[in-house]
Amino acid sequence: MTNTWCELQIVCDSVLEETVFWQLDQFGFRGMASEKKGDLRLIRAYLPLQEVQTADLAALQQQLSENAASMGVAAPELHQRSLDEEDWANSWKQYWHPQEIGDRFLINPAWLPTPDTRRLILRLDPGVAFGTGNHQTTQLCLEALEAHINSEAVIADIGCGSGILSIAALLLGASKVYAVDVDPLAVQSTVNNGELNSIKPECLIVEQGSVERLVSLVPAPVDGIVCNILAEVIIKLIPQWNAIAHASTWGILSGILVSQAQAVNETLNQHGWCITSQLQKQDWCCLNIRRA
Numbered sequence: 001m002t003n004t005w006c007e008l009q010i011v012c013d014s015v016l017e018e019t020v021f022w023q024l025d026q027f028g029f030r031g032m033a034s035e036k037k038g039d040l041r042l043i044r045a046y047l048p049l050q051e052v053q054t055a056d057l058a059a060l061q062q063q064l065s066e067n068a069a070s071m072g073v074a075a076p077e078l079h080q081r082s083l084d085e086e087d088w089a090n091s092w093k094q095y096w097h098p099q100e101i102g103d104r105f106l107i108n109p110a111w112l113p114t115p116d117t118r119r120l121i122l123r124l125d126p127g128v129a130f131g132t133g134n135h136q137t138t139q140l141c142l143e144a145l146e147a148h149i150n151s152e153a154v155i156a157d158i159g160c161g162s163g164i165l166s167i168a169a170l171l172l173g174a175s176k177v178y179a180v181d182v183d184p185l186a187v188q189s190t191v192n193n194g195e196l197n198s199i200k201p202e203c204l205i206v207e208q209g210s211v212e213r214l215v216s217l218v219p220a221p222v223d224g225i226v227c228n229i230l231a232e233v234i235i236k237l238i239p240q241w242n243a244i245a246h247a248s249t250w251g252i253l254s255g256i257l258v259s260q261a262q263a264v265n266e267t268l269n270q271h272g273w274c275i276t277s278q279l280q281k282q283d284w285c286c287l288n289i290r291r292a
């Protein structure tokens with residue numbers, strides 16, 4: 001029996017785009033893509049039809065309307081339709097295009113030919129995992145990684161999603177990445193994308209779990225931590241990081257709204273870390289941190 005998918009189309013003001021991505025991710029939507037429609041954005045997102053509850057969609061609409069009101073823009077319009085498996089597989093892929101990020105990377109969908117470029121080509125098929133590089137929080141991490149990685153660095157990627165940040169770190173010259181995610185689909189996606197990029201399996205260790213899994217996995221403290229999850233989650237994880245860090249371990253934290261940076265900073269300070277710099281795209285920020 002083939003799966004049927006729900007395609008949700010959301011037309012919204014461009015300032016709302018990142019918030020919509022986050023809300024859809026929280027809701028469980030997969031394979032999100034966005035395109036410009038004049039001054040507006042058309043976002044498409046997909047979820048197996050059997051997981052969609054009409055009441056939940058109404059709650060999503062309500063939540064997005066509140067987000068829009070707080071940003072002073074019009075409420076987004078939501079439209080829904082059903083697609084069979086084959087249409088779904090082809091549908092979102094046609095809206096996701098190669099994308100240059102920072103000074104070094106080109107994110108290339110796995111099903112497209114490899115372009116001729118001097119950039120580092122990161123091939124991705126995120127499947128159902130988060131991390132196409134479309135999201136600003138991921139882009140901020142990639143830009144921060146460019147500035148941080150030196151060869152031989154050993155990195156921990158907490159919440160690896162598609163594995164985009166792990167693979168980027170390895171392409172930049174890191175010697176090894178330990179990647180963890182609580183979602184088994186993300187673990188599989190990271191393994192698959194590692195293979196797509198010809199990463200040696202011994203350089204990319206991927207496990208299901210979170211920091212507690214890393215503590216038992218890493219043989220020695222890591223040189224860098226990348227963590228692109230929500231601020232609330234990051235705040236809970238920070239106290240555990242000392243167990244995997246040495247005196248000069250750095251970190252790149254993203255998924256943090258500018259308004260939440262202060263709360264993250266307070267928790268960092270309480271546990272022996274400080275912020276060295278902050279990158280920002282619209283409402284999102286990325287914190288570069290080191291041991292205090």
Ligand SMILES: C[S@@+](CC[C@H](N)C(=O)[O-])C[C@H]1O[C@@H](n2cnc3c(N)ncnc32)[C@H](O)[C@@H]1O
Pocket residue numbers: 129130131132133137138141158159160161162163164165180181182183186209210211228229230233255
């Ligand atoms: C926003 S995505 C980031 C994916 C990718 N690293 C990127 O930058 O695009 C966050 C990921 O963190 C995972 N996650 C959420 N809570 C977690 C936790 N407590 N520990 C580890 N992973 C977690 C989610 O399953 C999701 O794949």
